[in-house]
Amino acid sequence: MNDYQEKSNYIKKLYEQQSNLDQTIAHQMMSSEKLAFATSQWRMMWRKFIRNRTAVIGGIVILLFYLVALFADFIVPYTLQQRMTQYSFLPPQRIHFFYEGKFQPFVYGIKGSRDPNTLMRVYVTDPEKRIPIRFFIRGEPYKLMGLFPANIHLFGVEEGIVSLMGTDGQGRDMFSRVIIGSQISLTIGLVGVALSLVIGAFLGVYSGYFGGWIDNLIQRIIEIIRSFPPIPLWMALTAALPSHWSPLKVYFAITVILSLIGWTWLARQLRGKVLALREEDFVMAARLSGASNWWIITKHLIPATFSHIIVISTLSMPSMILAESALSFLGLGLRPPLTSWGVLLQQAQNIQVLLLYPWLLMPGFFVAISILAFNFLGDGLRDAADPYTV
Amino acid sequence: MKINNSKDQNNNIILEVKNLTKYFPIYRGFLRRVVGNVQAVDNVSFSVKGGETLGIVGESGSGKTTLGRVILRAYEPTSGDVFFRKNGEMINVFSLEGSELKKLRRDMQIIFQDPYSSLNPRKTVMEIISEPLLIHGVSRGEELKSRVGELLEMVGLNVQHMNRYPNAFSGGQRQRIGIARALALQPKLIVCDEPVSALDVSVQAQVINLLEDLQNELGLTYLFISHDLSVVEHISNRIAVMYLGSIMEMAPAHQLYQLPKHPYTEALLSAVPTIDPHTRRIRIILPGEIPNPSAPPPGCKFHTRCRYVQERCKKEVPAWEEISPEHWVLCHFSKNLHLQGIESIKV
Numbered sequence: 001m002n003d004y005q006e007k008s009n010y011i012k013k014l015y016e017q018q019s020n021l022d023q024t025i026a027h028q029m030m031s032s033e034k035l036a037f038a039t040s041q042w043r044m045m046w047r048k049f050i051r052n053r054t055a056v057i058g059g060i061v062i063l064l065f066y067l068v069a070l071f072a073d074f075i076v077p078y079t080l081q082q083r084m085t086q087y088s089f090l091p092p093q094r095i096h097f098f099y100e101g102k103f104q105p106f107v108y109g110i111k112g113s114r115d116p117n118t119l120m121r122v123y124v125t126d127p128e129k130r131i132p133i134r135f136f137i138r139g140e141p142y143k144l145m146g147l148f149p150a151n152i153h154l155f156g157v158e159e160g161i162v163s164l165m166g167t168d169g170q171g172r173d174m175f176s177r178v179i180i181g182s183q184i185s186l187t188i189g190l191v192g193v194a195l196s197l198v199i200g201a202f203l204g205v206y207s208g209y210f211g212g213w214i215d216n217l218i219q220r221i222i223e224i225i226r227s228f229p230p231i232p233l234w235m236a237l238t239a240a241l242p243s244h245w246s247p248l249k250v251y252f253a254i255t256v257i258l259s260l261i262g263w264t265w266l267a268r269q270l271r272g273k274v275l276a277l278r279e280e281d282f283v284m285a286a287r288l289s290g291a292s293n294w295w296i297i298t299k300h301l302i303p304a305t306f307s308h309i310i311v312i313s314t315l316s317m318p319s320m321i322l323a324e325s326a327l328s329f330l331g332l333g334l335r336p337p338l339t340s341w342g343v344l345l346q347q348a349q350n351i352q353v354l355l356l357y358p359w360l361l362m363p364g365f366f367v368a369i370s371i372l373a374f375n376f377l378g379d380g381l382r383d384a385a386d387p388y389t390v
Numbered sequence: 391m392k393i394n395n396s397k398d399q400n401n402n403i404i405l406e407v408k409n410l411t412k413y414f415p416i417y418r419g420f421l422r423r424v425v426g427n428v429q430a431v432d433n434v435s436f437s438v439k440g441g442e443t444l445g446i447v448g449e450s451g452s453g454k455t456t457l458g459r460v461i462l463r464a465y466e467p468t469s470g471d472v473f474f475r476k477n478g479e480m481i482n483v484f485s486l487e488g489s490e491l492k493k494l495r496r497d498m499q500i501i502f503q504d505p506y507s508s509l510n511p512r513k514t515v516m517e518i519i520s521e522p523l524l525i526h527g528v529s530r531g532e533e534l535k536s537r538v539g540e541l542l543e544m545v546g547l548n549v550q551h552m553n554r555y556p557n558a559f560s561g562g563q564r565q566r567i568g569i570a571r572a573l574a575l576q577p578k579l580i581v582c583d584e585p586v587s588a589l590d591v592s593v594q595a596q597v598i599n600l601l602e603d604l605q606n607e608l609g610l611t612y613l614f615i616s617h618d619l620s621v622v623e624h625i626s627n628r629i630a631v632m633y634l635g636s637i638m639e640m641a642p643a644h645q646l647y648q649l650p651k652h653p654y655t656e657a658l659l660s661a662v663p664t665i666d667p668h669t670r671r672i673r674i675i676l677p678g679e680i681p682n683p684s685a686p687p688p689g690c691k692f693h694t695r696c697r698y699v700q701e702r703c704k705k706e707v708p709a710w711e712e713i714s715p716e717h718w719v720l721c722h723f724s725k726n727l728h729l730q731g732i733e734s735i736k737v
């Protein structure tokens with residue numbers, strides 16, 4: 001027998017022995033631990049996500065924020081522009097929940113006067129006067145979600161004032177204004193992200209999948225846009241908005257301006273992802289089976305980038321919210337009567353105000369919370385989606 | 391080693407590759423100017439008979455994958471032709487477009503090296519194997535399901551595992567799923583691109599046996615790519631040896647092993663490990679490195695590393711010649727050299 005026949009026989013024998021062994025082992029493995037992994041990507045993502053506590057808390061906070069924003073006009077006791085001039089710059093009131101051992105929320109009455117030396121308004125609580133807080137109370141009329149006329153508020157008082165976060169210089173309730181302002185602050189991010197998603201996803205997937213000179217062009221445009229510092233760019237663009245535009249027009253113009261930079265991020269990320277996916281053998285397999293570009297993009301590439309799209313959208317929310325706040329704070333974004341957190345913060349622009357009426361900073365607190373929550377949620381989603389990429 | 395016992399050899403040719411060349415341009419700079427070409431496949435000619443297995447071996451980067459993929463029209467060729475037999479006629483693969491090309495794809499399929507990258511992790515086995523059937527609108531609904539079940543049985547997988555995702559399977563099982571997908575459209579030719587290189591040795595034998603069984607049952611033709619001579623030995627009728635984009639030698643497997651006619655083949659054979667611990671081959675160590683495929687040496691591409699190099703080799707490109715029936719060589723001195731086959735190199 002010659003050398004290599006000998007060898008082949010030897011290898012064959014080896015193969016047979018091992019393969020029998022291997023099959024039994026493989027079988028045993030399949031039945032126990034391996035089965036645990038036989039699940040879809042989405043379910044695995046979800047499982048990983050809910051184990052991340054900060055991310056879940058972030059998600060719940062955001063959900064709560066959006067729920068509150070949706071029913072804002074119902075939740076607050078006053079409307080956006082309702083002035084109670086006798087109570088200007090009222091500090092936040094203390095809410096008492098129990099009276100004589102019974103659950104019976106109330107606030108004390110307020111008496112305003114002027115300090116004879118400084119001429120500042122000072123408020124003293126009147127412990128004699130208990131003002132009970134009533135639930136589902138009839139109050140100022142409003143339109144729920146801008147559609148349904150109503151006048152029932154979640155809570156309120158029949159006389160005096162209930163002000164959880166104090167009032168501003170014109171006696172408007174800060175709590176009501178912050179909650180209603182969240183509608184714009186939170187949706188401008190959503191609309192902006194949605195807009196950048198559409199542009200970014202289309203251009204990113206196209207760029208990555210087809211390559212060539214169009215890809216080159218898109219990449220150069222992205223680089224040019226991103227070589228501008230964003231805040232001055234936004235400022236220049238918003239400053240150019242005609243001042244006679246209606247608030248709604250301004251609102252949409254701002255979202256467009258914000259997504260002008262937002263899409264570049266998404267497009268870059270998706271392009272990179274698609275570039276890598278394009279080289280995967282399963283894409284080649286589909287193509288060699290006769291799949292069209294459309295088939296490959298919709299059946300393989302988009303589903304594979306879906307988790308990235310969600311993660312990137314979540315992670316780009318904070319910068320949108322922050323940008324809107326910054327622009328409005330500087331007086332370049334939304335203008336009253338449109339009210340967002342940024343617009344509200346305009347009142348807190350000088351140090352004297354901050355020292356005397358620190359509660360006017362409350363909108364900033366809400367901005368911070370929402371941004372933190374979005375970041376926590378986004379980080380958690382990213383870790384759950386794909387620990388190696390994004 | 392298998393003997394091809396088909397009688398009518400010439401009429402039986404299913405694939406003919408003529409002067410096939412594939413260059414990948416190298417781009418540089420902002421304007422993406424072409425500054426050179428990777429000569430991945432360079433002027434390659436051969437033909438394959440129906441039902442046979444042509445093994446293609448070569449080191450990493452020698453252009454095996456590219457060759458297989460250009461034949462399948464995964465990449466557009468730089469020049470040359472590929473003909474494929476369809477309904478008794480040889481049709482030019484590179485002349486087809488659109489629906490014609492799509493139809494041709496049913497006859498030519500591929501099995502990949504990497505059992506991970508080749509299966510979409512987001513799709514179930516059912517979705518993966520049924521994809522080609524859906525693309526071509528072959529079957530639907532219950533019929534589709536039973537067809538996928540059939541395919542799973544053919545490759546030795548449990549039909550009940552149809553709704554699992556690839557991550558529930560081992561490397562060998564994944565490779566079987568890839569094989570089932572390749573078989574879905576009942577192809578005639580399958581390019582097996584190192585289908586077992588990523589697997590454990592024990593599993594390798596199972597997958598090779600499966601491929602052989604399927605070939606016998608279905609009359610498949612294989613282009614079997616490998617970087618390992620001992621793997622192709624078992625499955626191939628003929629073997630082609632590639633170096634820097636060119637086929638250096640092609641011969642029936644037995645002949646290539648016993649009577650190599652190219653110095654590069656001789657060197658490769660000397661590196662095949664021996665089983666008997668008391669014997670050892672004299673390893674021919676090739677001097678130098680593999681040249682850059684974007685700047686291959688002039689003349690014979692192998693001359694920089696050849697033990698038998700002559701002046702002529704450095705200037706003149708050798709011709710692709712059939713020096714004896716079925717034995718093709720790309721070497722000026724193939725008739726003069728007395729090279730060592732696999733047996734005789736032994737201490």
Ligand SMILES: Nc1ncnc2c1ncn2[C@@H]1O[C@H](COP(=O)(O)OP(=O)(O)OP(=O)(O)O)[C@@H](O)[C@H]1O
Pocket residue numbers: 414428429430448449450451452453454455456457617683
């Ligand atoms: N899509 C591509 N673009 C540019 N160059 C490529 C491309 N594919 C392959 N090449 C180059 O072509 C040459 C041949 O590569 P190929 O993958 O065909 O070799 P191979 O023999 O299959 O190697 P391996 O054993 O590593 O799989 C290499 O130099 C490689 O870098």
Ligand SMILES: [Mg+2]
Pocket residue numbers: 454455456583
């Ligand atoms: Mg390869």
